[in-house]
Amino acid sequence: MKTDNPILPLGYSDMPAGTIATVVTCLEMRQKPDLPFTSAEDSLTLRHWHQPDLEEYRELFRNIGAEWLWSARLTMSDERLASILNDPRVAIYILKDSGRRIGLLELDFRHDNECELAYFGLVPDSTGKGAGRFLMNHAIDKAWARPIERFWVHTCHLDSPSALPFYKRMGFTPYKIMVEVLDDPRRSGVVPKTAAAQVPLIDL
Template structure:
């Protein structure tokens, strides 16, 4: 456990306050009509380049990088596991959103990744996608559905999860290498988070 007060962080590192949330029974879904022109597609054994492109388009502003740093074999081992489900929000034949459900732990489902590209913001797609996410997760024999979000994510993320029926149960601190300094993300990604080179 961290002691109260300030703790120095090495140059080149980022720090995120992580909130873990869970749902122990299906939450009622809020009314959300199907946004015009959108559909949700199950993507079996997704192509790795396709997945990385979508992941970047959704997550670069929030410094998503964990999947981008994985070698092909390690990423395929996750995405091609039959207990991992990847669904894409499709608009005009292009993927513009991601829902990734991980059922690899017995009786549980982790919402591993959830997000929309900038093109989808403000179209009601977030609530619609979350409704489908809750329904898909609880369609399996689970007793716990969980997710974590952090202080580098969209400022609306935590409140959105709580309004969707998730309950916070734990807080952690994550320290990791700045992906912009490692060349995993461009140097101008997430300008709201300063780069400290040291």
């Protein structure tokens, strides 16, 4: 639908040097979906990660998200990050495969009557093997075990191409599209310059 006063002008817009832009899709579910049970490898275990060590958390965050240019928690001050991770309304889980840390699940209940799937991901060599479905089944169960009315998540085109279809299969429905402009974290060294080869690095 055409609008007379678009937030962004129609057509192309130049980006400031050192920045990247991404299209963000917000999705939600208003009730717990009736999903079929799927088996998982016996080696997979999920445990609550109570007040994680900041550097251990950042290491897992980086291992999972560098290829998708996750950077927010890597640039956050220790004080700010600790205030989130230690908040009793934020539930953090770690997925292990035979004792190895392969996945992160973070549920944010800080807003009344809703839960945000704040972070969800696997290390690259653990995708496509059923671990994501296992982790999401637990995410849905744990979110809807609380008295919420909405469970929501956002993803963007910097994420894996399979992320959006996966969320939809798991019962989320898109409801809003946004554009996010951010500093390219590869330029500052927050993530390696070789990360996210699918996103051109214009190093001016």
